[in-house]
Amino acid sequence: MQQVINFIYAAVLAGTPLLFGTLGEILTEKVGNLNLGVEGMMFMGAAVGFACGYYTDSALLAVLGGFAAGALGGLIYAFLTVTLKANQNVTGLTLTIFGVGFGNMLGDYIMRHSPGNAAFVSEKVKAAFAKLNVPGISDLPFAGKLFFQYNVLVYLAIAIAILMYIFLQKTQAGLNLRAVGENPAAADAVSVPVTRYKYLAICVGGGISGLGGVYVSMTTTGGTWVYNCVNGLGWIAVALVIFAAWSPAKAIVGSYVFGGLSVLRHYVVLEIPVAIYAMLPFAATIVVLLVTSVRQSREKLQPKGCGINYDREER
Amino acid sequence: MKHQNLAVSIRGLCKSFGPVAANKDLSLDVRWGEILALLGENGSGKSTLVNMLSGLYLPDAGSIAVDGEPVYIRTPADSFRLGIGVIHQHFKLVDVMTALENIILGLPKKSRKSKKAHEKAVSELCDRYGLHVDLHKKVYNMSVGEKQTVEILKVLYRGARILILDEPTAVLTPQEIDRLFDILRKMRDGGKAIIIITHKLNEVMAVSDRVTVLRKGETAGTVETASTTASQLAAFMVGREINLDIERVEPKNLSERLNVVNLTCVTEDGRKALDNVSFTLNGGEILGVAGVAGSGQKELCEAIAGLYPVKGGAILYKNVVDGIEISENIVGKTPREIFQKGIAMAFIPEDRLGMGLVARMDIAENMMLKSYNDTKSLFVDRKKPTEMAKTLIERLDIAAPGVNTQVSRLSGGNVQKVLLGREISSDPTILISAYPVRGLDIHSSYTIYRLLNEQKQKGVAVLFIGEDLDVLLALCDRIMVLCGGKCVGIVDAKTAKKEEIGLMMIGEGGGAYA
Numbered sequence: 052m053q054q055v056i057n058f059i060y061a062a063v064l065a066g067t068p069l070l071f072g073t074l075g076e077i078l079t080e081k082v083g084n085l086n087l088g089v090e091g092m093m094f095m096g097a098a099v100g101f102a103c104g105y106y107t108d109s110a111l112l113a114v115l116g117g118f119a120a121g122a123l124g125g126l127i128y129a130f131l132t133v134t135l136k137a138n139q140n141v142t143g144l145t146l147t148i149f150g151v152g153f154g155n156m157l158g159d160y161i162m163r164h165s166p167g168n169a170a171f172v173s174e175k176v177k178a179a180f181a182k183l184n185v186p187g188i189s190d191l192p193f194a195g196k197l198f199f200q201y202n203v204l205v206y207l208a209i210a211i212a213i214l215m216y217i218f219l220q221k222t223q224a225g226l227n228l229r230a231v232g233e234n235p236a237a238a239d240a241v242s243v244p245v246t247r248y249k250y251l252a253i254c255v256g257g258g259i260s261g262l263g264g265v266y267v268s269m270t271t272t273g274g275t276w277v278y279n280c281v282n283g284l285g286w287i288a289v290a291l292v293i294f295a296a297w298s299p300a301k302a303i304v305g306s307y308v309f310g311g312l313s314v315l316r317h318y319v320v321l322e323i324p325v326a327i328y329a330m331l332p333f334a335a336t337i338v339v340l341l342v343t344s345v346r347q348s349r350e351k352l353q354p355k356g357c358g359i360n361y362d363r364e365e366r
Numbered sequence: 367m368k369h370q371n372l373a374v375s376i377r378g379l380c381k382s383f384g385p386v387a388a389n390k391d392l393s394l395d396v397r398w399g400e401i402l403a404l405l406g407e408n409g410s411g412k413s414t415l416v417n418m419l420s421g422l423y424l425p426d427a428g429s430i431a432v433d434g435e436p437v438y439i440r441t442p443a444d445s446f447r448l449g450i451g452v453i454h455q456h457f458k459l460v461d462v463m464t465a466l467e468n469i470i471l472g473l474p475k476k477s478r479k480s481k482k483a484h485e486k487a488v489s490e491l492c493d494r495y496g497l498h499v500d501l502h503k504k505v506y507n508m509s510v511g512e513k514q515t516v517e518i519l520k521v522l523y524r525g526a527r528i529l530i531l532d533e534p535t536a537v538l539t540p541q542e543i544d545r546l547f548d549i550l551r552k553m554r555d556g557g558k559a560i561i562i563i564t565h566k567l568n569e570v571m572a573v574s575d576r577v578t579v580l581r582k583g584e585t586a587g588t589v590e591t592a593s594t595t596a597s598q599l600a601a602f603m604v605g606r607e608i609n610l611d612i613e614r615v616e617p618k619n620l621s622e623r624l625n626v627v628n629l630t631c632v633t634e635d636g637r638k639a640l641d642n643v644s645f646t647l648n649g650g651e652i653l654g655v656a657g658v659a660g661s662g663q664k665e666l667c668e669a670i671a672g673l674y675p676v677k678g679g680a681i682l683y684k685n686v687v688d689g690i691e692i693s694e695n696i697v698g699k700t701p702r703e704i705f706q707k708g709i710a711m712a713f714i715p716e717d718r719l720g721m722g723l724v725a726r727m728d729i730a731e732n733m734m735l736k737s738y739n740d741t742k743s744l745f746v747d748r749k750k751p752t753e754m755a756k757t758l759i760e761r762l763d764i765a766a767p768g769v770n771t772q773v774s775r776l777s778g779g780n781v782q783k784v785l786l787g788r789e790i791s792s793d794p795t796i797l798i799s800a801y802p803v804r805g806l807d808i809h810s811s812y813t814i815y816r817l818l819n820e821q822k823q824k825g826v827a828v829l830f831i832g833e834d835l836d837v838l839l840a841l842c843d844r845i846m847v848l849c850g851g852k853c854v855g856i857v858d859a860k861t862a863k864k865e866e867i868g869l870m871m872i873g874e875g876g877g878a879y880a
Contacts, residue, residue, distance in 0.1 A: 234459070238472060
């Protein structure tokens, strides 16, 4: 039993950066833009978040900095695709290339200019991302570990998922946003400000993806910079969006499942090479894409306007 | 000069797209409490005008006044504030949302309230104008008529006083059209100003109070509907006298060519697109196919052409070889196999530039698409297709600078002539033609009718998928009515009534076979 709980616990921790990336991309795709730059924005968030945490000694600024870096990535993407109407796929891929390079460059710079070529955020910052300890509740048998011993970012991710679900499904602004993603011409004809919605959703979505990067550099690596630390999480997040059928609520489950796959080797020990374990999340991604391609329901499909730039006067 | 009773007054409006002037010096007036028909051929600038009034396009020059006050409509929001509501030709609805969600979409902050409250208000609106729609139905499950109702509700709910309907009847059944006109009259009597845009003359005569005719982006003139006739309007619209009668050549030497038996096709999502459809198609006749859009017309054409998988039934092709009559089942054969068996079939698909021609290639190259496999040489033979293209341009009076003109640069009518010309030049025995006059102006439409009649006289079996019942009744010999993939009946076009076919299209009445 304890082993199962430990596994779930580890799965949630490993799945949380994926959840941030997936949520960011869901918001972006819901407004009709396919941003393949998630990986890049996570790298930007990771490096800038780390830099803020290291230089300002403030956990809050680390989170805000990571968010801002991701949002900046989103802003670049939004300017190119929404205003200049550049091809979304190419722009996204380019953003990934840029973000990975930028992130590693900044991270390496900090490392090389630190005493002993190793930079760690202070204990104070680290403590802010330590696991929760509420006296009484966190020590409960089973439930304590399962629900009340995660770090603050895990709860933040779940909160964002729930809020995003409510926003998209229950509010007028959410309805407008979804309409922009489904049929921008229809939204435009009823005076929904298409461009404003696109910019806001893409930037906020980028920021949320950036938080996934902060998670990586603050908790996964333990508050230091590891070269290539994001390592493909952003790409899995793009696939997870499809797995979650563009629903923030389902993204929670999907992310934890994939998180579980990535830590499986520590809990289910078989006589197979480590490379096979490492391959699992990516193999599962392919399977997911295959299975979901036969999905029927219209509501669970990609927003119809996704990937196509909207030009009002185009004939 | 201010007219108190003028709802909209437009003076000297211009709009160009690059070198093409869509509107030049366009002027018109609409009064409160009247229905104004805006009549014009394709490319006369009707839709451009609508888009300027709805704030989607910005005019290059000219002025618009609403209620006597000069206004500038920069965005759709401006348009709504002025009380202008546009029902676009291609519905602007979000498929995965419900009717109610579409109606409340984009409402300004101050009029936001709970969904329940919205629902109540919309229902009241429905009652007032006699509109019926299930507010919780998803748009993708709706018929075209229902979608249109949602569009109308959408603009009414925003308090529109000036309604503009762009080609509202194009896809409706006669019954739905009557219902729409009743609603429009009710709104007119309530004091609203209504502009209805159409190129169907009989509808103009039926519903409007005044008619403004557009020609090549300019206002050709305005007349009282009561004091004019359809043929006068047509002459006005085209700029010269035109004969509106469609000729129907008496069919002779009928011989059975195609016998379709219990044809059943299933779509990818398991729905029956065609359900036990049986009919015969004779050489020397035009068999019309009527039906609400999406009743299986597309699948029927493509199944016969060998492009759509057939689940059950047979398509028997009758031919006389060496004096012996044989019939052969062509189900399961590829288009090329069908072609190689000497079955000459010409298929004019509904989507001309998508399926029929390659828009980026020139006319001669498009001729080659059908014959590229005939030569044994490693390189393509450009001579023959170029010759053929030249002949077609001359014979069909195609307005193109030359054989090397890209098809995408031609107007709709000329594109259709290229396609039809290529298909009939292969001397087919069967001609399948889906919506051949869709989007064509009067003159081009009549050229197409003439070409189809020519083929019929040559003994070709013509299958004509149409949407305008008046045309179907005038041109065809028999009309098959499809409803939900089923053949509801086949009527004699000489004796059938429009209302009768309309009822059959929505699955009521029927059973008649001619």
